[in-house]
Amino acid sequence: MNTKKRIISGILGGRVDQIPVWLPVVSITVPMMEQAKAPWPAAHHDPELMAKLAAMPWELAGLPAITVPFCLSLEAEALGCELDPGTINRTPSVKKPAFSIPDDFVLPENLLERGRIPVVLRALEILHDRLGEEVPINAKITGGFTIAGHIYGVSEFISWIKTNPAYAHQAVESASLVTKALITAFEDHGADIISISDPTASGDLLSGDQYREFVLPYHKRVASAARRPSVLHICGNSSGLLEHIKTSGFDAYSFEEKIDVLTAKKILGDNISLVGNVAPVGTMLQGSPEKVTADALLAMQGGVDVLSSGCTLPPLTPLENIRALARAPEHYRVPREPEEILREFSRGFAAGVNQ
Template identity: 65%
Template sequence: MNAKKRILSALNGGRVDRIPAWLPVVPVTVSMMEISRAPWPGSHSDAEQMARLAAMPCELAGLPTATVPFCLSLEAEALGCQLDWGTINRTPSVKKPCATKPDRFDVPGNLLERGRIMTALEAIVILQENLGDKIVINAKVTGPFTIAGHVFGVGNFLSWIKTNPEFVHEAMSRTIDVTKELARAFLAHGADVVSVSDPTSSGDLLSGKYYEEFVFPYHKDVAASIKAPTTLHICGYTKELLPHIRHTGFDGFSFEEKVDVLTAKKLLGDDISLIGNISPVATMLQGTPEKITAEALQCMRNGIDLLSSGCTLSPLTPVENIRALVRAAEEYQLPDGPEERLLEFGRGLAAGRAS
């Protein structure tokens, strides 16, 4: 089974010969930028540089994926928000929202022609032509809740949950079109997987009740609209959200180490593949290859389906640490003996009983 088939099968809940290492989040580093001559912030706006840098995790660390774009501001820029373009080790971010209320905001009819969207689409084409037969070409789109925070200002938008809940739904009914349109465009240009990143819907900011009311219906709509393997990534503590995320329809859920794998497995069951959840800072950035190996083995023993960092890697992460993650996945053997199979069966039974 080649790397690409292994990842796609694991995402779809199918048979694999081993657990794959795969990051649906951004895995590029400053050293990769230097080697590829495609540093930030320039490579955010140049398709050839973007594609060249996106290929580096595979070329230098053996990670069988290429992910573009590298930031969460692609959609916000196209919608009219002002950006801080960041630095070589910091991604662009929204500096100024573009609207104050939902009735003063409309999605432009020429969305795909605005900002850097065509740059990202062209990078997908380049990656598919050069690497598409070997690795997964992963397109990262921003989720509708996070886009709404960018458009209206995060503090302002979140305050509407209590003061003007109808504003939240009106805003989401518009920003969801951005997520869906961009996902369709990425697939049309050759992406294999669409990874929806919606960090503002984190359990650190929303209760499970608020997620169910204001985010879940839109995540379910997005997942249903994407005719390809899909993942959802939400940062922070997401335990209260998991019973709802289980029923969104995404193929995989990427989560941080704030939720342990056994708990996630119990709450998500077999309805969605688990992706994670090695700490991107304490382990991937600051840890040794030996620490990464130990934590990766524990993650896989506990039932992770695709081994990954729990969130986007720091651009200062040592490449050797990414190699250690890949090696851990390559060397881990799936349960084979009677005792191992019984333990795995027990975990599956517990997961199946979770409601």
């Protein structure tokens, strides 16, 4: 089974000969930028540099994580937000919202021509042509809840959940139109996988009931728009959201180390594949290769379908730690014999009972 098929099969919950390793989030580091001669912020604005840099995790570390764009502000910029351009180790971020209230929102007819969207479209084409036979090309798109926070201001938008629920719904619904439009465009330009990053829709900010009301209906619409395998990534401790996430329609769920793998497996079952959850800071940035391997083994033993970091890799993550993550599945044998499967099941069952 080749790398591309293994990853897609893992996302879709299919048969694999080895746990695939793959990141739905950004895995670019400063040494990669230096090797590619494609530093941030320049690589955010040039399709050739973007494609060259996106290939570096695979070419330098054997990590089949080819993801564009590299930030969460692509959509906000296209909608008129003022950005901080970022630096070599910090991605662009929103400085000033574009709108005051949802009634002000207008979906641009020329959305795909605005901001850096044309850069990403061209970079996807380049990556598809150069690497599409070897590894899947992943397009990362910001979820509607997070876009709404960007274009109205996070504090103001979150306050509407209590003070003006109609505004909150209107804001997420209109922002999700942007997410859906980019899904279609990115798939048409070569994306093999669609990853929706919606970090503001986190259990650190929302209760399960709030997620069910203000996020889940729009996640379902977004998931149904994808023609390729789809992955949802939400940061933070979102254990309280899992019962709802399993009905979202996404093929896989990417989560941080704040959520225990066995807990996620117990709640989500076979409804959705698990992608995670090696700690990006405590292990990938600050740990040793041995620590990376040990934590990766725990995640695989816990039941992840795809091994990944729990969130975006810090730009100063050591290359040797990324290589260790890429090689970690070689140290784990997928249970195949009946007694092995029973042993894996028993361990997960016992852990669930003891929580």
